[in-house]
Amino acid sequence: MSDLLYSEIENDLRAGVRDLLDDRAPWTSVLAGTEKDEPYDAALWRAVAGQLGCAGLPVPEDLGGAGATWRETAVVMEELGRAVAPVPFLGSAVVATAALLAAGERDLLARLAAGEGVAVLAVPFSTPPGGPVPAVQAKDGALTGEVTSVADGLAADVLLVPAADGLYAVDASEARRTAVTSLDMTRRLADIAFSGVPARRVAEGPDAVRAGLLAGAAMLASEQLGTAERCLETTVEYLKTRYQFGRPVGSYQGLKHRLADLWTSITQARAVARHAASCLAAADPDTEIAVAVAQAHCSAVAVKAAEECVQMHGGIGFTWEHPAHLYLKRAKSASIALGSPDRHRAALAVLVDLPPA
């Protein structure tokens, strides 16, 4: 059984990231950011990726990284999920980084690890690990085609584009990128078109893409855990101070029992997310099952937590001026991202030999 606890180093890392996010990404500024033209918070990204060095955690030191593992990355993801932080960490420091690690690429990887660039995998954000990807044509070192709903597509300097014969890196400024009005404006999508864009092949075959998406799904579970925890904490605090009928509304069993169930689901989310991160870090043969379980569970828990957060706040929870909607939009989008719970259960049906009717 993998280690499902947090090490002292991981706890220190968490404290550092949380301090930074409390200071630089309070929900009021995250909310304000959703109405700005800038697709992400570039200053915050520089602080998380560069100053704190979080982007290079899973990258070996001889490749320019910190030589830690996906377990530490998962802790950063929990904190980013708590803050619904508008930074391209999942896309660049997880999915693209894992794809480049699998591909054995070095130059771009070192840049990403140092926080000096942003790369994202150009597939629809809903693509599950091993799922079909758009057919971008590669011919004579140039790409032609379209990809829709790419997360952090506008934040990227480099796009990693799957084509029939492998994975290509292109300069993002060479592609035509269109901003998408996204359900989650803290992690915005872009539609991207390539018309004969010069490209460099970084991997043959589909394995690098699959590795990137698998790492993404594993790490997303930790982000969802963080979002769910924040929703529960926000709700519990509110229910202690809100009085109706002469009592704190948190004294009613109708609410307490739902929150007890939510807390129980979150303790489970922590166990499955830690297991997925540990398996990924150790390249454990159980990784695919662990990731599918983590995604099927944590997606649902984060959505439930955010929905309960809105409902239990009553009218104020339905307003633009309260953070509940930021959590809800993040949670619902994240549940679809990298494969919906149902798709992960379908993957499990194959992995654990429970075939359909």
Add this chain to the structure above:
Amino acid sequence: MSTAPPDADELDRRVDAFLDAHDPAATEPLEFLRARFDAGLAWVHYPEGLGGLGAPRALQPAVDRRFAKAGAPTNQPERNGIGLGMAAPTILAFGTEEQKRRFLRPLWTGEEIWCQLFSEPGAGSDLAALGTRAVRDGDGWVVNGQKVWTSMAHEARWAILVTRTDPDVPKHRGMTYFVCDMTAPGVEVRPLRQITGEAEFNEVFLTDVRIPDTDRLGDVGQGWQVSTTTLMNERVAIGGAAAPRESGMIGVVAALWRDRPELRTPGAHDALLRLWVETEAARLTGARLRQQLTAGQPGPEGSGAKLAFARLNQEVSGLELELLGEDGLRYDDWTMRRPSEVDFTRRSPGYRYLRAKGNSIEGGTSEILRNIIAERVLGLPGEIRVDKDVPWKDLPK
């Protein structure tokens, strides 16, 4: 004179030395178990002289494995769950030296089985409302009342018993805790038949039962605090069992799914996968809980584990019955039997479905557990307590 408690290596050495001196194949089992207790290798976290060596609790599993590997006799812990899981820690925490020496050794060896006389027909979730009276009489007490849901009462030599000794004060303050000799005159055990048809449990009627004051655990009026120790250990015991993937009920249903393709439907497939994921999540949560305990960071996750376990058992066994279709309409046996342990896998799917209904009631109902999580873990305001300052005798019953 006390030295540092032994570490894992030292325990290995002591087990090996013990096995050299007591060949498991050539030693009578009870004699072996008594000697193991006296060597401090019964429960290593207990104090010296009481079956332990004051070692960390986390080292016990390795000791047990080493004995098992050598083919040593076990104390059959499944026969004495109440004794080992609840009576022993309570006696250790509140017993006098004499009581610890008298009770713990035969309890651990399994010579004396224990049962629990707590719940009453009128005091279930609200245990502190109990009305079994203990009245002082010379150097002892006379007890009258009725207890219920007592597993193993028909085999038990001793019981842990909580009684009302002062009806004139609010309920939590007027209780006193005893150990009760189940062979004493006035103790009558009657089987209590459950919805499964069998009688795992009993009703126990206490009529003018005399208990010497030396069998009191804790002070007069301290019964609630003593009971709380017992019940905290109960929740750890129920929620914390180790398990490989697909063990328990989900394994039964997964095997059925694989073996009987003709039973499969799309809706059942979805339900099965959802429950498979939830069971795996619960299993990993249990594993994490044990890692926390081993690392000396106990968390409140145990209450959640019990909640999840009860719900999953019920849903998985319900799915199994539905999946079986026609066969789900049949039941194996309604004969009133007296099982000494619960085994979900050896009986029919109908039995599993019915027995699982008890999982959200026994050892704290799911509703009470949710209150506990909401109030003690999340810090939400408590329920309104209309009985808090009312003498027990004035409570509506």
